[in-house]
Amino acid sequence: MEIDLNHVANEGEKSVGCYGDCDKGGGCSCFSSSSSSCCSSTSSASSSIYLELWHACAGPLISLPKKGSLVVYFPQGHLEQAVSSSRFPFMEMPTYDLQPQIFCRVVHVQLLANKENDEVYTQLTLFPQPESPERNLEGKEHEELGVDKEGDGGLLSKSTPHMFCKTLTASDTSTHGGFSVPRRAAEDCFPPLDYKQQRPSQELVAKDLHGVEWRFRHIYRGQPRRHLLTTGWSIFISQKNLVSGDAVLFLRGEGGELRLGIKRAVRPRNGIPDSIPGNQNKHLNILSPVANAISTKSMFHIFCSPRASSTEFVIPYQKYMKSISHPASIGTRFKMRFETEETAERRCSGVVTGIGDLDPHKWPDSKWRCLMVRFVIFLCITWT
Incomplete structure (x- = not known):
């Protein structure tokens, strides 16, 4: 791709x-x-x-x-x-x-x-x-x-397109079930269903990052009723080797085209x-x-x-x-963003506790990781 x-x-x-x-x-x-x-x-x-x-x-x-x-x-x-x-x-x-x-x-x-x-x-x-x-x-x-x-x-x-991202549950990755889609997400990203039907349903076609088309049956059923992707979903799960904890993203373009992406829970080895x-x-x-x-x-x-x-x-x-x-000095307070596995993004405050070369022998006067900072835990960062 x-x-x-x-x-x-x-x-x-x-x-x-x-x-x-x-x-x-x-x-x-x-x-x-x-x-x-x-x-x-x-x-x-x-x-x-x-x-x-x-x-x-x-x-x-x-x-x-x-x-x-x-x-x-x-x-x-x-x-x-x-x-x-x-x-x-x-x-x-x-x-x-x-x-x-x-x-x-x-x-x-x-x-x-x-x-x-x-x-x-x-x-x-x-x-x-x-x-x-x-x-x-x-x-x-x-x-x-x-x-x-x-x-x-x-x-x-x-x-910012029409998009939703959901972390897969054990039920979502079961070969006998389907993918449960939050109602607000389904109504924002998917074509509208005809709720006048007894069992509203439609076929969705979404392309992944490689241009491969995936076809799913989108149905609104159950008690209480909910949006589900059924037929085609287990094939997608199997071929992509998805497990509970991975995340799936759906995006809808201005022209109505649907795109599909993946974020693995565990980074490559x-x-x-x-x-x-x-x-x-x-x-x-x-x-x-x-x-x-x-x-x-x-x-x-x-x-x-x-x-x-x-x-x-x-x-x-x-x-x-x-x-x-505007170089930082010891005692300077700052805020920074970082991504975690639990949440997409977090903001954290810290204070600069030291300034110096990370490797003065090989990389003297380097600006890479030159600040020592203190959060709730100890971290070494590049930019603040």
Whole structure:
């Protein structure tokens, strides 16, 4: 699965396309496909609803940069995610004497999903920029570098579609039952039923992140009456290997099209879906392409998994500049959001208790995880 965010960011004027080797062992498939080609044109509305579906599956804290925007890439954070997903987490990975912060321009953004478990992830194509571009960046120069002076950091905005997300119960995953849908959710996302019928029912067709159609029988029955998905639901549960605790999302686009997504209760065993690391996790030289790109002044690709790590290692330039322009001091109080398994999002207060390099030997003067903070429990964070 893949969607070209560059086109969506430009109001969907171009068709969704397939770029790179998405069908060459990467474990992903195109958002839209046909029997004759890996890629096919879709409407801007269809592109938009797929974008919303990807974001819903990724979680509420994910943010993505726009094409052409300036960002700050933290190789230290990239290594951290790679090590956490590696089968050899205690092995030493070379740093190639990279700078702790690398300024880059975003060349391309791709949204992907693992075929085996539907976990979503991103591939970013970045182009290194000269050191310290923050100097003398005013007016026209901000525009040339893709910096948003309004302060959103060049993040791709998202609308709020008709959507509901439900954590599956034991009854929902039983092969002898069906999926119980809250009435308000059913009436908001599904086509209206004819309640004049003795047993109101209809067929629903929903596409998942890979463009696969799933057909369900939507019926309103029982005592008291409730909305259920029956025929087709057990097949979906079985083929997706869903269990109690997983979550299912339904989204309805403005044109009435229905989309379907999944959020696993337990994250992949190795952090990042198996399809992401490919060559990167098997080889410990994850930063080698970055070092080569900087020396040759060329582009490089990185993978990011929003559900493998709660911290982002590609930060909007504007956010970075705001952070270093107003540095935190010991005793500073703050609030931050984070996602938990129990709730989609929580807000927590804390206080800065220390400032310093996480790894002063390998990454001196790094801004990655440079704050020590205290919540109800002890945490170490990157940004506040």
